[in-house]
Amino acid sequence: xxxxxxxxxxxxxxxxxxPAITIDGLLAVDAGGLTSALSxxxxxxxxxxxxxxxxxxxxxxxAAFAFNNAARLTPVYGTAVTLEVITTHLLDGVxxxxxxxxxxxxxxxVLDLKPLEAFRTVEIQGYRVLLLPVIHPLETVGxxxxxxxxPNILYLTDTGPGLDRLWSRxxxxxxxxIIDTTFPNRLAQSASDSGHLCPRMLAAELAxxxxxxxxxxxxxLVHLSPRYEAEISAEVGLVAAELGAEIRIAxxxxxxxx
Numbered sequence: 001x002x003x004x005x006x007x008x009x010x011x012x013x014x015x016x017x018x019p020a021i022t023i024d025g026l027l028a029v030d031a032g033g034l035t036s037a038l039s040x041x042x043x044x045x046x047x048x049x050x051x052x053x054x055x056x057x058x059x060x061x062x063a064a065f066a067f068n069n070a071a072r073l074t075p076v077y078g079t080a081v082t083l084e085v086i087t088t089h090l091l092d093g094v095x096x097x098x099x100x101x102x103x104x105x106x107x108x109x110v111l112d113l114k115p116l117e118a119f120r121t122v123e124i125q126g127y128r129v130l131l132l133p134v135i136h137p138l139e140t141v142g143x144x145x146x147x148x149x150x151p152n153i154l155y156l157t158d159t160g161p162g163l164d165r166l167w168s169r170x171x172x173x174x175x176x177x178i179i180d181t182t183f184p185n186r187l188a189q190s191a192s193d194s195g196h197l198c199p200r201m202l203a204a205e206l207a208x209x210x211x212x213x214x215x216x217x218x219x220x221l222v223h224l225s226p227r228y229e230a231e232i233s234a235e236v237g238l239v240a241a242e243l244g245a246e247i248r249i250a251x252x253x254x255x256x257x258x
Contacts, residue, residue: 007033054085
């Protein structure tokens, strides 16, 4: 399983992109920096899109993807709430054409919206996907994704503290955890209020994972605020030393093989 990090930040600039990853070039998970990071050929290879929630930085490039790939039908998976955000606030016929319905100017849908439920495992393009509800102001899910040959990852962004209730619900032992760390410790209250993590909170969540599962896999951090990245990086280094764990920050364009 090859995980490619297209966007790893919560702000966009000439050096940072909004959240999105691909798995084996076939699955896209979130779509903040989806089209801005992929060539036309690479976009055409995307067979399905998973959306964690409906905040702008995670869905923005759905509109551009639909336009760029209008000759085919692409399935898009998420909770009913997330998919409703797409149809009522983005592909609404005003901001952008209704590419998710037959009432677009094409007279047919370009995106096939498929609602999923939390704690249900579904098969998508040969991958087993388990939805896990996390703590965030808008209904949000993480994904435990298992590849056709067995490798698996856990993707948890955006999320605040309180993930320990999920660890017993996993049906696999993840080999990689991709998780939110947006703020430094001095802004812990802002992190909690907005449904995100800081390094101190991350340490507690990972310690609970180890206690529940008996191990701690490598951890890669996403959804960082660029303005605080140096501060977060220093604090994460202390967390990694404290836990004796492999924890690092994801970079745009990076590929990891699981």
